[in-house]
Amino acid sequence: MMFSIKCSGTDGQAEEARTLVREVTEIFGQFNISDIIWLFKNVDLQGFRRRFMDINKRYDSLLEKIISNREMVRKEKKKNGRRINGDVDDDEEDFMTAATVTTAMAAEWALAELINNRNVLEKAQGEIDQVVGKSRLIQESDLPNLPYLQAIIKENFRLHPPIPMLARKSIEDCQIGKYTIPEGSLLFVNRWSIGRDPKVWNNPMKFNPERFLKPKESDGPGINIDVKGFNYQLLPFGTGRRGCPGINLAMQELPTTLAAMIQCFNWKVVNPEGVEMKGNDLVDMSERPGLTACRAHDLVCVPVARCSPMS
Numbered sequence: 001m002m003f004s005i006k007c008s009g010t011d012g013q014a015e016e017a018r019t020l021v022r023e024v025t026e027i028f029g030q031f032n033i034s035d036i037i038w039l040f041k042n043v044d045l046q047g048f049r050r051r052f053m054d055i056n057k058r059y060d061s062l063l064e065k066i067i068s069n070r071e072m073v074r075k076e077k078k079k080n081g082r083r084i085n086g087d088v089d090d091d092e093e094d095f096m097t098a099a100t101v102t103t104a105m106a107a108e109w110a111l112a113e114l115i116n117n118r119n120v121l122e123k124a125q126g127e128i129d130q131v132v133g134k135s136r137l138i139q140e141s142d143l144p145n146l147p148y149l150q151a152i153i154k155e156n157f158r159l160h161p162p163i164p165m166l167a168r169k170s171i172e173d174c175q176i177g178k179y180t181i182p183e184g185s186l187l188f189v190n191r192w193s194i195g196r197d198p199k200v201w202n203n204p205m206k207f208n209p210e211r212f213l214k215p216k217e218s219d220g221p222g223i224n225i226d227v228k229g230f231n232y233q234l235l236p237f238g239t240g241r242r243g244c245p246g247i248n249l250a251m252q253e254l255p256t257t258l259a260a261m262i263q264c265f266n267w268k269v270v271n272p273e274g275v276e277m278k279g280n281d282l283v284d285m286s287e288r289p290g291l292t293a294c295r296a297h298d299l300v301c302v303p304v305a306r307c308s309p310m311s
């Protein structure tokens with residue numbers, strides 16, 4: 001979508017983009033001694049700098065290739081098309097990572113949760129059938145009429161925030177509660193833990209979208225909780241000036257994509273060994289470490305059509 005190209009296939013470029021995004025999110029989540037201990041700041045003890053330079057070079061050349069192709073197409077259409085800056089800049093790389101892997105990952109976790117919680121899946125499908133029907137595909141304008149789907153998205157963000165840690169650096173000494181934070185400190189907010197904290201959420205390990213539909217505090221903070229950065233229990237997009245600028249796009253494309261996937265299909269799962277899972281088998285929900293909370297194993301599913309609104 002960012003580059004107006006299809007990246008869903010398994011051709012060289014799509015695969016290369018997926019591998020690179022995966023490597024970036026993996027390396028950013030690693031603990032680099034040189035970042036933390038001043039004495040080692042110029043030493044690449046763990047080889048991260050070397051790996052990072054290599055990823056950066058490959059990232060640059062992939063984006064440069066995509067951008068040049070786009071330029072050629074544009075030049076053909078409009079003879080005076082010209083790119084002002086020949087180099088791929090860091091913002092382009094940031095956007096490529098920030099805008100793609102987060103939304104894809106959230107959709108993957110949400111689908112896995114729905115497969116493991118059939119009652120939730122059926123309720124969501126029932127809501128979509130009632131509001132949208134089976135003769136047309138769900139679209140963005142339907143979203144305000146699908147409160148259960150919205151609750152599923154929030155519940156999924158609570159348990160699986162695509163970016164589990166927020167990072168900030170204090171620009172001056174300050175006091176937060178009983179803690180004194182010296183100037184220049186790196187601060188991490190672990191949103192993954194907050195989402196699973198029994199002091200904040202009742203029965204936190206249960207995937208229970210209903211908690212976001214209840215006005216009472218019986219299952220946690222309830223219906224008034226949103227993801228826009230004002231409710232600190234749920235901050236999937238961060239908050240403040242450095243909060244995610246893609247929130248509006250993500251909150252349209254993620255629920256629409258997920259809803260279309262469950263409107264049109266039921267999903268049979270194949271386990272990491274390649275064997276199709278039986279009725280009551282659960283999808284493995286382990287995570288792997290990294291900047292993003294990725295699934296340890298890709299979710300491999302077989303779609304089984306339940307309606308064909310496109311036909």
Ligand code: HEM
Nearest residue numbers: 098099102103106162163236237238239242243244246250
């Ligand atoms: C489910 C989807 C997404 C999630 C969960 C997500 C989450 C986040 C989070 C947690 C941050 C850090 C915020 C902070 O430190 O307070 C962030 C930053 C960012 N996001 Fe997203 N994001 C998503 C989709 C997108 C999309 C679609 C775009 C672009 C179209 C985007 C672009 C960015 C950029 C450029 C930043 C860096 C902002 C800065 O440093 O000032 N994100 N995102």
